[in-house]
Amino acid sequence: MSEVMLRLSGLKKTYKKGQTGEVTVLDGADLELARGEMVALVAPSGAGKSTLLHIAGLLDTPDAGTVEIGGVDMTGLSDRRRTVARRQDVGFIYQFHHLLPEFTACENVVLPQLADGVPRGEALTRACDLLARVGVGERADHRPSAMSGGEQQRVAFCRALANEPRLLLADEPTGNLDPATSDQVFDTLVELVRGTGLSALIATHNLELAARMDRVVRLDQGRVVPG
Ligand SMILES: Nc1ncnc2c1ncn2[C@@H]1O[C@H](COP(=O)(O)OP(=O)(O)OP(=O)(O)O)[C@@H](O)[C@H]1O
Numbered sequence: 001m002s003e004v005m006l007r008l009s010g011l012k013k014t015y016k017k018g019q020t021g022e023v024t025v026l027d028g029a030d031l032e033l034a035r036g037e038m039v040a041l042v043a044p045s046g047a048g049k050s051t052l053l054h055i056a057g058l059l060d061t062p063d064a065g066t067v068e069i070g071g072v073d074m075t076g077l078s079d080r081r082r083t084v085a086r087r088q089d090v091g092f093i094y095q096f097h098h099l100l101p102e103f104t105a106c107e108n109v110v111l112p113q114l115a116d117g118v119p120r121g122e123a124l125t126r127a128c129d130l131l132a133r134v135g136v137g138e139r140a141d142h143r144p145s146a147m148s149g150g151e152q153q154r155v156a157f158c159r160a161l162a163n164e165p166r167l168l169l170a171d172e173p174t175g176n177l178d179p180a181t182s183d184q185v186f187d188t189l190v191e192l193v194r195g196t197g198l199s200a201l202i203a204t205h206n207l208e209l210a211a212r213m214d215r216v217v218r219l220d221q222g223r224v225v226p227g
Contacts, residue, residue, distance in 0.1 A: 004071070005199035006033040006056060006167055008224075011065035013051055025051045026062065027222025033167070033199045038190070040210035041203040042227055043219035049203040050171055052219065056201065057169045058086040070166050087116055091160030091198075093170040093189075097152040099144040105131060105155045106140040112162045123162075130158035133195070134188050150181040157189055161196065168193060168200040175205065182206070 013026040025048035054060040066075045099108045113123035134154040174182035193200045216227030
């Protein structure tokens with residue numbers, strides 16, 4: 001049997017709405033991702049994709065249920081250990097790049113590695129290699145504001161992969177780009193993930209892009225169901 005890289009079991013999450021109301025977004029959500037598997041998460045706006053990704057990426061905690069990454073239950077970890085696990089095991093990509101504006105593309109990819117204790121020379125080599133792989137090697141010394149939206153997002157992919165995570169989570173990773181650029185940048189993401197053997201869960205509204213994944217799942221009334 002293939003190794004399970006991410007296992008979400010019985011996740012529940014309810015938010016308060018206003019003074020008295022509440023909205024249940026996840027209601028017993030289960031999902032398993034095998035090593036190297038790429039899965040698309042498709043659901044209408046407001047169905048809870050971001051909530052599921054944030055919980056899987058240890059950015060938020062569920063009201064009930066567990067998150068296992070690489071066979072380790074992350075649910076009961078202290079804040080400090082969760083932060084370390086998040087930095088080492090999970091790469092997260094948002095719809096908007098969220099690069100640090102005052103740093104160059106290269107520095108944006110180097111910084112998370114330094115935070116993880118990687119020596120500067122090694123971090124630089126890895127950053128250059130990643131940037132070249134996604135086709136922005138020539139732009140390494142530019143700040144994000146001097147790059148196109150597609151280039152910025154490619155740099156964000158490199159930053160997410162900088163610490164060699166085991167799991168990649170992406171929330172509408174090309175949702176901010178025009179359709180032609182979105183296609184190209186999505187191709188780059190797929191190549192990058194396939195080349196590293198990562199497991200990836202990618203939320204997208206785009207059914208054509210979703211069809212390129214190994215599997216599609218949907219969120220339906222707080223549960224994960226086949227797409
Ligand atoms: N911190 C919060 N407090 C209260 N309600 C929240 C909070 N975060 C999300 N919600 C609500 O939970 C529901 C699911 O939100 P979520 O962002 O997970 O959906 P989504 O599927 O990612 O939507 P989109 O595609 O528009 O980003 C929405 O109704 C949202 O208003």
